[in-house]
Amino acid sequence: MKPELQNLMEELQTAFNDSVCESDRIAAVLAEIKSVGYDVLLALEVTIGVTAVKPDAEVNETAQPVAVSANGEIQLTEDDEQFLRAMKIGVA
Numbered sequence: 754m755k756p757e758l759q760n761l762m763e764e765l766q767t768a769f770n771d772s773v774c775e776s777d778r779i780a781a782v783l784a785e786i787k788s789v790g791y792d793v794l795l796a797l798e799v800t801i802g803v804t805a806v807k808p809d810a811e812v813n814e815t816a817q818p819v820a821v822s823a824n825g826e827i828q829l830t831e832d833d834e835q836f837l838r839a840m841k842i843g844v845a
Contacts, residue, residue: 762801769799802839 754762773779773795786793829837834844 758803762803765801766799769797773797800840802836804835804839 779795783793783795829844837844
């Protein structure tokens with residue numbers, strides 16, 4: 754990973770941590786759990802996928818219709834499949 758991207762990813766991680774730690778609602782719920790006699794360990798996992806933009810790719814601001822074959826199968830684009838793989842979702 755390029756150092757510039759690594760720095761941005763670390764900044765994003767810090768932003769997520771800060772937003773959770775500074776949340777009044779989360780703090781209130783955690784305090785309520787403690788008040789009824791429990792200790793709390795809060796562990797969150799965030800998965801972030803980044804893909805370099807192809808320089809010759811055109812920006813299309815309108816959503817493309819989903820292609821469905823006669824047997825009901827959805828036709829995935831290469832980008833769809835790449836996204837699903839990044840989310841650790843199997844693509845047949």
